[in-house]
Amino acid sequence: MAPVRIGVVGVGTFGINHLRCFQQMGYMGQAELVAACDVNKELVQQRAQEFGIQAYTDHREMLAKEQLDGITVVTPDPFHHDIVMAAAEAGVHVLCEKPLDVTTEGCREMIQACDQAGVLLMVDFHKRYDEYHLAMREKIQAGDLGQIQYGYAHMEDRIEVPRDWFPGWATKSSPAWFLGVHFYDLACFLLGAKGVRVWATGQKSRLREFGVDTWDSISAKVTFDNGATVAFDTSWIIPEGFEATVNQGIRLVGTLGFLECDSQDRGTRTACTNDQPVQQTHNKSFLRMKKDKQGREIWEGYGIDSIADFALNVNELLAGKSLGDLGPYPSGEDGLEATRIAAGVHQSLETGEIIELAKL
Numbered sequence: 001m002a003p004v005r006i007g008v009v010g011v012g013t014f015g016i017n018h019l020r021c022f023q024q025m026g027y028m029g030q031a032e033l034v035a036a037c038d039v040n041k042e043l044v045q046q047r048a049q050e051f052g053i054q055a056y057t058d059h060r061e062m063l064a065k066e067q068l069d070g071i072t073v074v075t076p077d078p079f080h081h082d083i084v085m086a087a088a089e090a091g092v093h094v095l096c097e098k099p100l101d102v103t104t105e106g107c108r109e110m111i112q113a114c115d116q117a118g119v120l121l122m123v124d125f126h127k128r129y130d131e132y133h134l135a136m137r138e139k140i141q142a143g144d145l146g147q148i149q150y151g152y153a154h155m156e157d158r159i160e161v162p163r164d165w166f167p168g169w170a171t172k173s174s175p176a177w178f179l180g181v182h183f184y185d186l187a188c189f190l191l192g193a194k195g196v197r198v199w200a201t202g203q204k205s206r207l208r209e210f211g212v213d214t215w216d217s218i219s220a221k222v223t224f225d226n227g228a229t230v231a232f233d234t235s236w237i238i239p240e241g242f243e244a245t246v247n248q249g250i251r252l253v254g255t256l257g258f259l260e261c262d263s264q265d266r267g268t269r270t271a272c273t274n275d276q277p278v279q280q281t282h283n284k285s286f287l288r289m290k291k292d293k294q295g296r297e298i299w300e301g302y303g304i305d306s307i308a309d310f311a312l313n314v315n316e317l318l319a320g321k322s323l324g325d326l327g328p329y330p331s332g333e334d335g336l337e338a339t340r341i342a343a344g345v346h347q348s349l350e351t352g353e354i355i356e357l358a359k360l
């Protein structure tokens with residue numbers, strides 16, 4: 001059986017990881033990276049040359065010409081919807097970057113279109129693949145913490161992410177959409193629960209000084225349907241001197257105990273005179289690179305595993321399995337739940353009210 005033929009749509013900052021993942025799966029006969037698409041013609045041609053694949057500037061043309069089994073969508077948050085819909089229309093399986101969409105209506109349309117077409121819809125919630133978080137989940141499921149009552153999570157990017165990496169679409173996004181959804185989904189995953197209501201507050205000042213008109217920070221308190229309440233602090237204004245691009249962690253407290261995970265500092269530290277910042281910590285669980293015997297780069301970590309899982313799932317489908325046989329994966333429904341919380345966070349920011357999530 002020939003492995004899944006894959007195209008990647010959006011080959012900017014994070015798209016490169018999708019390309020790397022499928023290229024190296026090709027070394028093991030697990031995937032064939034066939035094409036890439038980006039509206040930035042120069043960029044996509046450069047990537048296509050580097051990876052030895054076809055370049056497109058229109059995803060519809062790529063879908064029409066390449067006989068693909070699957071595509072991955074790595075475009076800015078507001079531009080996932082139409083590409084996922086086009087994949088469903090073409091009968092092509094799809095992995096979509098988080099958030100699935102920035103509206104619950106959009107998520108529902110995407111889920112319905114993929115359901116009707118009988119294609120796999122996965123969302124790249126990589127925190128579900130982090131071995132530290134999986135260990136937390138096992139303990140929770142074993143009942144070691146008793147009934148979870150409350151918790152706390154934080155995810156914070158250095159200021160260069162919204163200011164320098166994508167100032168063009170940071171104004172259409174926020175710490176809740178870009179970062180929060182990771183931990184809203186992780187909380188749902190760890191607790192085995194869905195969000196019920198949310199209250200949020202936020203600030204806008206620091207990024208405005210750089211002409212980027214969006215939220216600096218958002219704090220949200222979410223009550224889940226198992227009774228637990230989790231506070232989520234998200235921001236993307238931490239100083240450039242901080243030791244990593246991302247700072248993140250979670251703690252959950254139950255009737256019988258608690259769990260804490262520093263999801264950023266995995267115990268690897270460097271201090272090099274030529275580096276900025278001089279002292280750095282490295283989350284090698286997320287991404288790490290090694291070379292194989294042929295000297296080729298092999299990327300590992302949960303940031304790759306979550307993408308690779310899509311190709312492995314499509315291979316199962318091509319071999320005759322049904323969607324129901326695939327076992328657990330971050331689904332369109334999971335994408336909808338995280339979007340529902342983020343949409344509720346923003347509604348609460350606008351109105352100052354507590355938002356009942358069932359209404360969204």
Ligand SMILES: NC(=O)c1ccc[n+]([C@@H]2O[C@H](COP(=O)([O-])OP(=O)(O)OC[C@H]3O[C@@H](n4cnc5c(N)ncnc54)[C@H](O)[C@@H]3O)[C@@H](O)[C@H]2O)c1
Pocket residue numbers: 009010011012013014015037038039040043057059074075076077079097098099124126165166178303
């Ligand atoms: N899973 C993760 O850890 C992770 C990390 C960063 C970003 N992301 C997500 O990945 C997505 C992309 O983020 P990024 O940081 O790479 O952004 P980016 O701006 O660096 O790259 C996005 C690319 O998409 C292209 N693009 C825009 N509209 C397009 C269209 N209609 N068709 C084809 N290409 C189009 C842009 O030209 C750009 O090259 C976002 O949804 C973001 O939330 C996920």
